[in-house]
Amino acid sequence: MTFSTLNYAVFLLLVVICAYPFYYLIINSVSANDVSALGDVRLFPVGFHLSNFEQVFQANGLPLAAAISVARTVIGTVATVLASAFLGFMFTQDRMWGRRFWYRFVVVTMYFSAGLIPMFIIMKNLGLTNNFWVYVLPFVVQPFFIVLVKTYVEGMPRELQEAAEVDGAGVLRTFFMIYLPNMTPILATVAIFAAVTQWNSFQDTLIYITDQSLYTLQYLLYMFINQANSLAMAAQNAGGNLSSIADAASTQTPTSIRMTVSVIVILPIIFIYPLFQRYFVKGIMLGAVKG
Structure with missing residues (x-):
């Protein structure tokens, strides 16, 4: 007791x-x-x-930015989950040509990065600057997720694939009909990680996007915070001739805007996470530990 x-x-x-x-x-x-x-x-x-939320929601371009963020999160998460599931499955297949080489080739990218300038040059040459797909394509192949899925698949009974092959199923049919439906825990784990990353990201907008119609919600709110900071500084440095600026700053401080923006950004993730929580713990444990 x-x-x-x-x-x-x-x-x-x-x-x-x-x-x-x-x-x-x-x-x-x-x-x-x-x-x-x-x-x-x-x-x-x-x-x-609730005036802080009213002022934030009145920001220009907010509905379009929210739609872009939702679209990149949904499309990017689905693409990352499917790619991680398929590559994780294929890297367990002995028949795959150069399996060990390609697996090591993918994993080594976890430890080495080309850097900001080479990445920008690559994206520009590929025509992905000021393009919605710059939010999705660079994040499709994630080595960490592939390792998790591969380890999970290796823990599944090999007899499932053998039985499917006896019935005449090929590699793709075995993956989509046999393995994919049984990967729910690890795929839910990957989906949570990928969705949080996509939803919170704003640096790719800062680096690759100048078209305002492609601004994400997080980047727009980031700009809004900077504007609030500038407003407060202007109010502190203003004299009597700029009383209107000082009045505006007195109703909206950088602290209040930071708090409000943080709440807006984290609430969707807080509501979504409980839906996947029961799969998350099981998936991360089975995907990280073999045997």
């Missing part, structure tokens, strides 16, 4: 420690901006209001 009570107390403490940062963001985003800027909001909202 004592052990159970202590066990529950420890895990409850861990839950509070993990959940408090998100709670802190939420209560600061809906509290009075001047109080939030001073760091005086810790447990409960002070001066509750």
Whole structure:
């Protein structure tokens, strides 16, 4: 009884420690901006209001940017999951020509990178700058995910493939009809990692995109934060002739905008993760440990 009570107390403490940062963001985003800027909001909202969210949602181009972010997340995640599943499966096939070489060739890219300038030159030569597919194609083949899937497939009974081949199934049919439906835990794990990466990414927009119609939500909110910082600095340096700028800054501080933007960005992931959570733990364990 004592052990159970202590066990529950420890895990409850861990839950509070993990959940408090998100709670802190939420209560600061809906509290009075001047109080939030001073760091005086810790447990409960002070001066509750939703004007921060109203101002963020009024940003120019927000609906289109949100659509671009959703599209890149969905398409990019599906492409990454399918590529990781197929390559992870193929790297377990002895009949694949140069299997060990190609597997090592893919894995070595985890440790070496060409760098920013060569990557930009490659994307430009491929015609991917100011192109939606620059959000998807560079992320399709992910060595870490392939390793996870390969290890998971190696733990599946080999008799499944042998039985399919006896019935006349080829490699593709064996993959799509036999292996893919049985990869749910590891594919859910890959999907979570890929979706979070795609949803949170904004640096590729910063580097490769100048067309405003292709801006992502995260990049637009990043620009909005910079504008809020500039507004606050202008208000601090302004004299009586710029009272209107000072009035605008008093209703919206960099701290409040950072909190509000953070809440907007993380809420979709917080709602999606519980749907895959039951597969996540099983998939990451089975995909990382062989035997």
